[in-house]
Amino acid sequence: MEKQSLILIGIIIIIAIAFGGYFVYKDFTTKTQSPIINQINPTPSSSGFSASPPSGAAPLVVQFNRNSIACASDINIDYGDGTSCTTANPDNSEHCSVFTHTYKKPGTYTAKAYCYMSPYHEVGNTIVTVTATPLPTNQPVNLKTYTNSQYGFSFQYPASLNSSFATFQQQPSAIISATGSLNIDDKGCYRLDIQGFESNGTVNGIPFCESSGGSPGAGQLYSSYYYTTKHGGNYITLTYIVHTPNGCDAYKGSANYQSCVDFFNNINTIVLQPIRDSAATLTFTK
Secondary structure, eight states: OHHHHHHHHHHHHHHHHHHHHHHHHHHHHHHHHHHHHHHHSOOOOGGGOEEESSEEESSEEEEEEOTTOOOSSOEEEEOSSSOEEETTOOTTSEEOSSOEEEEOSOEEEEEEEEEOSSSOEEEEEEEEEEEOOOOOOSSOSOEEEEEETTTTEEEEEESOOSBTTBEESSOOEEEEEETTOTTBOTTSOBOOSSSOEEEEEEETTEEEEEEEEEEEETTEEEEEEEEEEEETTEEEEEEEEEEEESOSGGGTTSTTHHHHHHHHHTHIIIIIHHHHHHHTTOEEOO
């Protein structure tokens, strides 16, 4: 009987030690492990990382502000457009020296900041919204009129082409050439001094010969567009001379580069169509 009592007491002591150890361990892990985990993997907060401006038209230059972000190691920024930078400047990465980035295409991007401390973790994020660069409207805001009372005709033309990359070198005008003039070739087109383009067609019911060519020089391009029609025994040539850059290489590395590329991608809308619309306004009074 005494032996059985001793065995029972031993079992109770073992159970008590086991449960006591469990509660001590649970209390230890609750008070020590959670703060450590939170310290290593803090919850990302957008309040400590912001973009200025947060939105705008492409190309958009954004300054990222770290504000209250404290990072004991190097910082990496993932811009959200497939590119990133780091203060450590490892191979194949942009150096985050001024924390600026140019977004070239429209879209909504989530930029994220990371600390390189072990383990690598996110410490902030912010949204950048980039809209498309607005293209000039096809309808000019201000129209001017060219009138030739002697030969009895007039036409309207836009006061400007609504683009910083294209301007009229001089106000559009008209050239009068008599039948047989050397100014007119055998197709009825105004003769070009340089190699160019010629095409016969009808604009607003008027038969025109369109000829055009360009003269490059010092990064600039002077393009001449001629619309020639025959009326009353004379050739009337509507003349438009447009000044543009000769490509976009001069703008590489600047905020204007993408705007220049967009201009040349849309030159038909920005330059050629307004000129054609102008030719369509030709009217005769004689």
